Each structure stands twice: as structure tokens, then as C-alpha cells.
Amino acid sequence: MSNSIDKISKFKGKSVENNNIYIPKYLHKFVKYKLKRWVDSAFQARIMTEDDHFVLNIPKTDGQNNQKQKTIVVLDKDTGVEQYSARWSHGLAQFLELKYRRKLSVECLKAVFIANKAFFQRYKSCLYDLTGTLGSENSQSFISDLYYVKFADLSTSKKKCYNQLSNKVAFEYSDWLDLIAKESIKIGKKRPVLIVCENVGATDNIWNELIRNGVPPLTIEKYRSDGDNIEERFRKTPATTDPEVNKQGGLHVILNYPPENVRVEEQVFGRTARNGAVGTGQFILQVDKFVYEHMYELDQYPTDQRKLKVEELADIILERENINRDNKEAARLSELKQTSTLRLEVEELFEKFNEFKRKKAKNSISTVAR
Structure with a gap:
């Protein structure tokens, strides 16, 4: 793709x-x-x-409450929050607007700004924060080097009673949906199940799969966007309050997708076993068939045995x-x-x-005054 971007960029440059x-x-x-960058954004938009x-x-x-035209709203894939004030740069937003036939907006060009890093570094040794998820060691090291801060773990007021169940993996999308539905139905007979999806499309597909497997729609609470008040509604459900x-x-x-980092993983599984309550969690992932079939020579097994073998290897694959x-x-x-250091040097x-x-x-003013 990089060669195509270079060729198109040169061609367009000559045309200009x-x-x-x-x-x-x-x-x-x-x-x-x-x-x-614009050409690269065009490929991304595709x-x-x-x-x-x-x-x-x-x-x-503000000022757009009466607007009926739907626009492209950036979605935070880790939290599901719609970021109404966020805009993609380098023409990406405009290419998406062309692709989906939306009203074309003007690219925002900021003449003067201060990066987050430079802003927070102005606090020097007066920077404090509390968080429930520190992230991986690499992430902590990055933040420590960037803002010159140290980390300390505080014990919880109540003992954590969380249990990780055996994880499951599938090669095919249909098998992945089937695993999620069957596991949810089995566990859901006695207690509530929260399924955390990567995107809205997966949410809808799992919803349909559950209904196809006989789950009454009224027993499923579906959250597609932050407009559903997910956090507020979830905290009030019997899942977190009923003894x-x-x-x-x-x-x-x-959790049915691999999160980008440990921090997001901890946040997801932190939805359960809160305030001393008990809770469980597990991964159900769709993984690359080509990689793991060759790695573990799974193609030598018949279909039924292959599925059993994949089930045995699930934790190792994860x-x-x-x-x-x-x-x-x-x-x-x-x-x-490296990029942040360079930007800071420029600032x-x-x-x-x-x-x-x-x-x-x-x-000059002093000289004139004399």
C-alpha cells in the first residue's frame, strides 16, 4: 500500500x-x-x-440541536463513547464524508496549540492522579518517563472475589457467535451475563444470534451507544445490587474481542466482582485460523476432534x-x-x-523611552 500511496502522491503533485x-x-x-497524508487518509477511509x-x-x-442531518461521529472503540467534539485530521474526516455522502466539512487547521504532554509537564512535581487501572508495565514506564511521576498500589477496601473461567476461541465467525450464545445461555440460567463487544455491528449480530437460539428479546438489554446511558443504567440493574x-x-x-492493552481488559472485567461481590469473566475470541492451524497442525484432525483440540488450546492461544x-x-x-519528544522540542x-x-x-521600548 505504501508504494501506491507514493505513486499517487507523486502523480497528484505533478498534476498540481x-x-x-x-x-x-x-x-x-x-x-x-x-x-x-491526504492520500494515506483516502486509503484509510476505504x-x-x-x-x-x-x-x-x-x-x-451547541447550536446543532435542531439539525436533522446525521454526521460522522468518532467512536471510542474501548469505551463505546461517541466523541462528538473529536475530528479526524489530515483529510480523513472529509474522505469519509465523501464516502458516505455527508455534507463536506472544512479541515480544521490549528495555528497555535499546546500538546497534552507540554501542558501537564507544567505542573512539574504537583501532578497527582487516582485510577483503577494502571495498565501494563510498558504503559506505566511510558507515563513515568513522560511526566516524571511514580506509581503506588493501594489495596482495595474489600477483598476482590473475581474468578476467571476457561477461555474459548473459534476460527470461524459463525462458530464464534455460536460459542457466545451457548455460553451466555448456559450461564444466564442462574445469573446475569454482560457481553462486551468491539463495535456496534458485533453487538447487533450477537443480539440476533441470541434470539435465534431462543432467548426472549425482553430478557436482553442492548446498549448500542453512549446515548443509551450504559454506565448509569448498568449500575442500577440487579446484576450489581441483588444479593x-x-x-x-x-x-x-x-469479552469477545482482544483489547488493545491490559488497561482496557482490566476495565472490562472490572464491571463484575465490585465492592466485595463475587463475579466471573472469560474471553471468547475469534482468532486467525491460518496461524494456529499451522502452528498446532490442527488440519490433520477430523472436524469434531479439531474442535476439541481447539478447546484444549484456548488458554494457550489466548x-x-x-x-x-x-x-x-x-x-x-x-x-x-520519540514523536512526543520531538513535538516537545519544537514547542x-x-x-x-x-x-x-x-x-x-x-x-526596544526601553531604548525609545530613553
Whole structure:
């Protein structure tokens, strides 16, 4: 894909230079600087889908309450929160608007800003925070190096009574849906089950699978967006308040996608076993068939035996998935650290330049006054 991006960028650049695409002269340098990023955004927009990376919804920002036109709203995949004030940069938002035939917006170009890192570093040694999920060691190390902070673990007021059940994996999407439905129905006979999905599309598919397996729709509470007040409604359900639920083993949480980091995983399973109550959780994942069939030579087994073998290997496969995830996170944080350092250096240089200007202006005023 990178070769295609380079070729298209060069072709479009030549078109601008030859006036085949008219761009005012004073914008040529800007276009040349942004062109490769714009082309990359066009490729990204091709693979991004509704109800996964974003949703089409009526914006809730001030002054737009009466607007009936649905727009592209960024979706936080880790929390399911619709980020109405967030905008994708480098033309990505505009390409998605073209793809889904939305009203074309203007790309936001910020002339002056301060990065989060520079902002928080101004607090120096006066930065304190409390969180229930610190994340992985790599994540903690990254934050420590970035903001010069230390970490301390505080014990909970009540003993954690959480139990991780055996995990399950599937190669095919249909088998994955079937596993989730059957496990939910089996456990749901005695206690409530919370199924945490990666996106809205998966939520709808699992809903349909549960109904197809005979679960009455009225017994399923479906949350598709933050407009459903998920957190508020969930905290008030019997799943977290009824003592009888606790006697039966508490709320069971099924996480059906691999989260990007440990922090998100801990947040999801932290929905159960709260305030001394008991609870359980498990992964039910769809994994790469090609990778694991070859790794464990599963293609030599008949279909029924293969499924049993996959069930036996589920925890091992999950461990491999977690290792791969942690390695990717470490690489991402390393790259982010380098990028953040470079940005901070630019901001520091800009700050020094402004300080120099202020001193020069002050000296000039003093000279004139004399």
C-alpha cells in the first residue's frame, strides 16, 4: 500500500505543478506538505466502516440541536463513547464524508496549540492522579518517563472475589457467535451475563444470534451507544445490587474481542466482582485460523476432534494473543515516545523564540523611552 500511496502522491503533485489540478500558488507548498497524508487518509477511509470506527448520528454540539442531518461521529472503540467534539485530521474526516455522502466539512487547521504532554509537564512535581487501572508495565514506564511521576498500589477496601473461567476461541465467525450464545445461555440460567463487544455491528449480530437460539428479546438489554446511558443504567440493574445474584456466582462478563492493552481488559472485567461481590469473566475470541492451524497442525484432525483440540488450546492461544498485543503496544509506545519528544522540542523552541521576541520588544521600548 505504501508504494501506491507514493505513486499517487507523486502523480497528484505533478498534476498540481502542471495546473491540471488548479491550486492557488500560495497554497502549493502547503499542498506538497500535506499531499501524502491526504492520500494515506483516502486509503484509510476505504477500509473504515460504520458502527465500528464511527457512527452516523445527529451531533449534540451547541447550536446543532435542531439539525436533522446525521454526521460522522468518532467512536471510542474501548469505551463505546461517541466523541462528538473529536475530528479526524489530515483529510480523513472529509474522505469519509465523501464516502458516505455527508455534507463536506472544512479541515480544521490549528495555528497555535499546546500538546497534552507540554501542558501537564507544567505542573512539574504537583501532578497527582487516582485510577483503577494502571495498565501494563510498558504503559506505566511510558507515563513515568513522560511526566516524571511514580506509581503506588493501594489495596482495595474489600477483598476482590473475581474468578476467571476457561477461555474459548473459534476460527470461524459463525462458530464464534455460536460459542457466545451457548455460553451466555448456559450461564444466564442462574445469573446475569454482560457481553462486551468491539463495535456496534458485533453487538447487533450477537443480539440476533441470541434470539435465534431462543432467548426472549425482553430478557436482553442492548446498549448500542453512549446515548443509551450504559454506565448509569448498568449500575442500577440487579446484576450489581441483588444479593441473590451474588449467591449464584455474581455477574459474568464475556469479552469477545482482544483489547488493545491490559488497561482496557482490566476495565472490562472490572464491571463484575465490585465492592466485595463475587463475579466471573472469560474471553471468547475469534482468532486467525491460518496461524494456529499451522502452528498446532490442527488440519490433520477430523472436524469434531479439531474442535476439541481447539478447546484444549484456548488458554494457550489466548496467551499468545496477549503476548502479541503487549509487543505491539510496546512498539507503539516507543514510537509515540520519540514523536512526543520531538513535538516537545519544537514547542520548547517556539517558547524560547517567543521569550526572545518579548525581550527584544522590551529592550526596544526601553531604548525609545530613553
